[in-house]
Amino acid sequence: xxxxxxxxxxxxxxxxxxxxxxxxxxxxxxxxxxxxxxxxxxxxxxxxxxxxxxxxxxxxxxxxxxxxxxxxx
Ligand SMILES: [Zn+2]
Numbered sequence: 001x002x003x004x005x006x007x008x009x010x011x012x013x014x015x016x017x018x019x020x021x022x023x024x025x026x027x028x029x030x031x032x033x034x035x036x037x038x039x040x041x042x043x044x045x046x047x048x049x050x051x052x053x054x055x056x057x058x059x060x061x062x063x064x065x066x067x068x069x070x071x072x073x
Contacts, residue, residue, distance in 0.1 A: 045070045
């Protein structure tokens, strides 16, 4: 039985995709920011863009978050 995800993941991302997606820098879990369409790593303060539903998991392409963004994501 699948766990009942209470986050946005279950609604707008493929759960299988969620399982394999980690931050390429710290290997930690990512948070999907549904309005910005970004995958956020709080520890690294990086936001990975999601283009056409495909996450761009490249640290070089990631956007650096401000302190407030990292806090509210
Ligand atoms: Zn990270």
